[in-house]
Amino acid sequence: MSQAxxxxxxxxxxxxxxxxxxxxxxxxxxxxxxVLFNSSKVKAEFDGNKTSGNDISETIQKLGYEVQSVKES
Structure with a gap:
């Protein structure tokens, strides 16, 4: 399991x-x-074989929100 x-x-x-x-x-x-409202962060756990932190950030950007950074582990 990966996390972003x-x-x-x-x-x-x-x-x-x-x-x-x-x-x-x-x-x-x-x-x-x-989504952590006070810090404007999104924490996600996902299967790294199916998606990535960048895929998640692209989805968020398509909704019209600014993505400042992505940290994946």
Whole structure:
């Protein structure tokens, strides 16, 4: 199981959190996703054979949110 921590630009509303979590959870291979509102970070656990931190960040960017960095482990 791989993990990614994605730093976003400011997340300004609770509905943004639900929108991001919903979209990321639909990616094949994503096991868990949590948006941390106060720090504007997304933590995701996923199967590295099916997806990657970059795939997750691209999905978030397509929703219109700024991705500042991606750390994958």
């Amino acid at each position: 921590i994605i730093q976003l630009g400011p997340v300004t509303c609770p509905s943004c959190i639900k929108k991001i979590e919903s979209a990321v959870s639909k990616i094949d291979g994503v096991e868990t996703v949590k």
